[in-house]
């Protein structure tokens with residue numbers, strides 16, 4: 001199990017806003033909460049950048065963090081991420097921010113401390129490119145975007 005340090009930016013974290021925790025031993029994601037002083041209404045079609053009050057420095061270049069929507073918020077209320085997926089670099093030290101996008105036709109009000117997204121730590125492999133004349137043949141070749149049909 002890899003542990004990374006979490007650095008707290010906002011005094012609300014751990015006080016009025018609890019620290020993120022894994023809900024169950026099998027949880028992949030840590031819920032991130034809206035660090036707001038007052039409720040924020042996101043009108044249909046609008047996006048807002050919402051601070052979490054939390055900064056992490058992953059440091060290990062073999063790891064990154066992804067920010068993903070919470071399924072309940074996304075499915076029931078249309079509140080997803082304006083950037084679809086957030087990618088947190090291992091050398092980022094700023095506040096984690098969540099771009100919330102209301103893709104529904106109904107306004108949604110985020111309460112201070114509400115869990116608005118989830119963060120998943122993922123492995124990263126960096127590559128170096130070697131320029132070649134040809135690829136060795138593969139079964140798929142350049143086929144993609146549905147070329148194999150739907151059934």
Ligand SMILES: O=c1ccn([C@H]2C[C@H](O)[C@@H](COP(=O)(O)OP(=O)(O)OP(=O)(O)O)O2)c(=O)[nH]1
Pocket residue numbers: 067083085086087088089090092095096097098099
């Ligand atoms: O949802 C997000 C996405 C990114 N970040 C932070 C962490 C990440 O390491 C940094 C840069 O993100 P990204 O590389 O996606 O941003 P960019 O638009 O390419 O800008 P930059 O020039 O800052 O890299 O912003 C967030 O806090 N939330």
